[in-house]
Amino acid sequence: MGQISSMVLNPVPNSTQNPLIELEVQQAERKEEKEKEDLDDKLNNIIESTKRVFKKAKKDIKYTRNRKTCSQIAILEKELVGSGEISKERMNQIAAETGLRKSQVYKWFWDNRRKGKGQ
16 A cells, blocks of 8 residues: 555656656757758758759750752652641651641641642
8 A cells, every 4th residue: 555655645746747858858859850951951952953953954055047959848849739728647648748847837837828839
């Protein structure tokens, strides 16, 4: 019975009763919060530097506009006058003949049909 009464009289202290434990908990929480803020700052710095690198790389890319030669235009116009509409296979053949990309051939036909040159 002596042990039971001593346990009742001297309960195990919890963090709200012991100011030292409470202080340690607060310090640990502050340290954890500071570490999270530091990580957030590092992450934001990485994101910003990555944005700057990509923005600079985008500025460094120079696009040159190549005009179509007379022979390329002649081939394209001949096909436009002949049929107006062309199939994908024929578009690929024209692209190979002229040395243009398929998208360039398509756009040229699109633009010229809109202008009414194929009629």
